[in-house]
Amino acid sequence: MNANDIKRMEGIFASAGIGLDERASGLFSRYYDMLAGSNDDRDLTRLTRFDDIIIKHFVDSVYILKLTELSFPLVDIGTGAGFPGIPLAIMNPGRKIILAEHRRRRVDFLESAVSALGLAGVEVYPHLVTEKSFFEVQGVITRALESVDGTLSRVGHFLPAGGRVYFLKGPAVGRDMDDLSESNRKNFTIEESREYALPGTDYRRCLVVARKTAERTAKTYFVPRDPDRAEGVVITSKDNARFKVLRQAAENPKKSGRTIIAGKRIITDYLSGNTAAGSSADCSLVLYDGYIEKDDGFREIIEDFTEHNALMILKKGLYNELDVLDSGSPLLIAPRPGIPVWDGALETGCALALPFQDPVNIGTAIRSAAGFGAGPVILLEGSADPFHPKAIRTSSGAVFHIALAKGPTLVGFCAMCAVKKIPLVPLDSHGIDMAAFDFPDAFVLLPGIEGPGLPDELKKTAVSIPLEPGIESLNASISASIALYEWKKRQR
Numbered sequence: 001m002n003a004n005d006i007k008r009m010e011g012i013f014a015s016a017g018i019g020l021d022e023r024a025s026g027l028f029s030r031y032y033d034m035l036a037g038s039n040d041d042r043d044l045t046r047l048t049r050f051d052d053i054i055i056k057h058f059v060d061s062v063y064i065l066k067l068t069e070l071s072f073p074l075v076d077i078g079t080g081a082g083f084p085g086i087p088l089a090i091m092n093p094g095r096k097i098i099l100a101e102h103r104r105r106r107v108d109f110l111e112s113a114v115s116a117l118g119l120a121g122v123e124v125y126p127h128l129v130t131e132k133s134f135f136e137v138q139g140v141i142t143r144a145l146e147s148v149d150g151t152l153s154r155v156g157h158f159l160p161a162g163g164r165v166y167f168l169k170g171p172a173v174g175r176d177m178d179d180l181s182e183s184n185r186k187n188f189t190i191e192e193s194r195e196y197a198l199p200g201t202d203y204r205r206c207l208v209v210a211r212k213t214a215e216r217t218a219k220t221y222f223v224p225r226d227p228d229r230a231e232g233v234v235i236t237s238k239d240n241a242r243f244k245v246l247r248q249a250a251e252n253p254k255k256s257g258r259t260i261i262a263g264k265r266i267i268t269d270y271l272s273g274n275t276a277a278g279s280s281a282d283c284s285l286v287l288y289d290g291y292i293e294k295d296d297g298f299r300e301i302i303e304d305f306t307e308h309n310a311l312m313i314l315k316k317g318l319y320n321e322l323d324v325l326d327s328g329s330p331l332l333i334a335p336r337p338g339i340p341v342w343d344g345a346l347e348t349g350c351a352l353a354l355p356f357q358d359p360v361n362i363g364t365a366i367r368s369a370a371g372f373g374a375g376p377v378i379l380l381e382g383s384a385d386p387f388h389p390k391a392i393r394t395s396s397g398a399v400f401h402i403a404l405a406k407g408p409t410l411v412g413f414c415a416m417c418a419v420k421k422i423p424l425v426p427l428d429s430h431g432i433d434m435a436a437f438d439f440p441d442a443f444v445l446l447p448g449i450e451g452p453g454l455p456d457e458l459k460k461t462a463v464s465i466p467l468e469p470g471i472e473s474l475n476a477s478i479s480a481s482i483a484l485y486e487w488k489k490r491q492r
Contacts, residue, residue, distance in 0.1 A: 001029040005050065012054050015200040016063060027090045027117050028058060034113055035081060044081035044109060059198055060205065061087035061143075064168065067194060067207050071139035071164045075100055077129050077151065078144030082110055084168065085141070089119045098135060100125040134158045141166040148176040152184045152210060157292055161215045164191070167208040171195055177208070183294055187214040219299060221291045221313055235314045243318060246286065246333060250322045250389060253336045259387040261332040262325050264298050266397040270332065271301065284310045286331040288319035293330075302330070324389050336387045342378050342405035344420045350374040350487050351444045352480065355410055358450055359384040361477035363394025365447075368481035370398035372488040378407040378444070410449075414458070417444060424461075426454050427483055429473040431462030439487050447480040 001009070006029050013020050020028065032053065035044055047053050061084030064070070073096035076085030085099045099110050099122065107126040114122045127133065133154075140155045140163070148167055155165060165188070167173065177190065192209040235243045245256070253259040261267055271283075285305040291313075293299045305311040314322070322331055352369045354377060356362050362384045369377050379386060386392075386399050407413045417424045423443040448454040453473075454462065465474065465482055474482070 001032050005029075005032075008050070009054050009058075012051065012200075013059060016059050016198060017066060018059065018062060023093075024090050028087070030117060031082075031086060031090070031113060032058075034109070034116065038109055044106065055198060055201055056203060057083050058087050060084070060168065060203070062091050063196075063198060063205075064088075064141075064166065064207060065091060067196065068166070068192060068209060070141070070166065072096060073098070073135075073137040074139040074141055075125070075129070075135050075137045075155075077140060077142040077155070078146065079110070080106055082113060083143055085122070086110075086113060086117070086119070088141075089122045090117070093119075094121050096121045096123075096137075098123050098125050098137065100127070100129050100133075102126065102128045129154055137163070139164050139166065141168070143168045147179065148173065148208060148210070149180050149184055152188055153181070153294065156184070156187050156212070156214075156294060157220075159212045161212050163212045165210040165212075167206075167210070169206045169208060171204050171206050173206045173208055183296070187212060189213050219293060221287045221289075221293070221302070235312055235318060238318065238321075242312070243314070246284075246312075246322055249333055250324055253387045253389075254385050257336050258333055259336045259392065260322060260324075260389045261334055261392055261397075262323065262327040262389055263329050263393060264295070266392065267330060267332045268298065268301065269397050270334065270400060282335055284312055284333040286312045286314060286319065286322060286333060288314055288316045290316070291330075298330070325393050327393075337400070337404075339379065339386075339404045339406050342376065342407050344416055344422065346422055346442050346444065348442045350439070350442075350484065351376055351378060352484070353378040353380055353407060353413060353444050353446045354383050354480075355380045355447075355449045356476060357382065357384050359386075359388035359391035360394050361450060361475070362386050362388075363391035363399065364477035365480045366391070366402060366404075367395040367398045368477075368484050370395075370402045372484040374445070374484055374487070376403035376405045378405045378413070380407045380413055381409045410455070424458075425483075426458040426462040427464070427479050428454050428459045428462035429464055429467070430459060431464035433466055434463045434483065434486055435466070437463045439490060445480065445483055445487070447476050447483075450476050 006025060009028060010020050010025055035053065038044060045053065045057065047056060075098040077100050079085045079099040079101045082099060085097050089095065089097050101107055101110060107124060110124045114124060135158050138160070140159060142151055152165060159165070177193070188210040190208065191211040192207065195204065195206045197204045248256040249258040250260050261270055285302065293302055302311060352365065352374050354362060354365055356365065366377055366386060369375055384391060386404060392399055408416065414424065423440040425439070425443050425445050427445065427447040465479055
């Protein structure tokens with residue numbers, strides 16, 4: 001930055017009511033030069049014009065000092081190239097500020113900038129801030145795009161009572177405020193929400209300040225060093241016999257007789273007793289080392305499993321082998337419900353026969369069947385397991401609410417329906433337009449197998465969903481869902 005640029009920068013700051021002494025002016029000048037010199041290689045900012053960088057990065061970062069008092073030490077989450085943390089450090093020399101950024105190229109830049117600018121008290125945290133991150137700070141600040149609720153959920157466990165979270169957002173942040181979770185409404189109060197424009201510009205911003213009101217920090221579930229501590233059954237090795245049982249449940253629920261349910265809502269529903277199989281008896285709950293639970297209701301569930309010696313805590317690597325959905329949530333190991341053989345009884349309504357080989361498609365179709373009041377769902381020989389973790393998750397737990405039955409092969413099933421005079425409604429992309437089809441009072445809906453579809457003899461009597469030219473077909477489970485909706489609509 002040359003002398004004219006420095007003078008222009010100082011003028012922009014002055015127009016915002018911010019004076020720069022010689023030290024601060026020199027540091028901002030060097031910081032600008034580092035940004036401009038490294039941007040092409042490290043993707044530090046999308047702004048390239050001098051005035052834009054000064055106004056929208058430098059001034060925007062420090063203008064908050066005119067609006068509120070910051071709580072230090074301070075962690076800047078998602079700082080990127082150092083905004084607002086580095087400008088704030090320049091204006092508050094010696095204050096402890098932690099710059100949290102996980103992207104390697106930007107971390108390298110931040111470390112170089114902190115060193116070159118001589119910013120005493122500034123540290124770089126080269127990781128994502130997660131539920132396992134702990135900082136001794138009084139404040140959190142962010143310009144990141146994450147929602148207010150998402151940020152509060154990430155920082156609530158380490159921020160003490162009275163600590164503050166400062167959000168530098170666009171004017172649309174009001175919609176964010178309406179979506180705060182119940183937990184965050186309990187733990188935080190919105191102390192300030194102020195819309196403003198940077199002086200001399202039409203660049204509008206909003207400052208939101210949330211103050212931590214709760215004293216309690218969310219509990220961390222970890223592997224205890226003292227083997228006598230009752231924090232659950234600790235598993236640290238792949239050779240552990242209990243872990244082998246868990247892994248079999250993840251890989252082959254049919255063979256193991258057990259299945260894995262992922263997701264707090266589905267687990268809570270299962271345990272509530274509102275499902276056909278729902279019971280905590282003979283179940284185990286699995287968490288990973290360092291898991292933090294912020295929801296009071298689910299924390300009670302965890303504590304209940306702890307009391308009954310049915311809580312297992314795994315090292316993260318072992319947990320990942322079970323978490324086939326990459327959910328990062330608690331996992332419930334539950335008995336796999338039995339599925340009776342279909343006896344061919346169908347008095348009225350729509351049954352759904354599924355030949356699908358993909359558990360995601362099985363789960364989607366089951367969820368639709370439950371939603372539209374169809375059933376039973378008849379699983380033809382060779383179909384995917386409805387109690388595979390992926391099927392359970394995709395069904396949103398509906399697999400535990402709906403009547404399931406085993407069927408024979410596709411050929412055998414068609415013969416069975418013919419003998420029992422049960423109308424069969426096949427789905428195919430080249431059948432009769434569904435709009436012109438009258439559904440029987442009682443029938444079985446039969447979508448085709450993923451890829452091959454239906455045998456030619458079934459296509460002759462099939463119904464179809466009209467599609468735009470050039471689109472050959474829909475996903476098999478989506479087709480089944482649309483057909484179920486159309487049937488349901490005509491019942492009203």
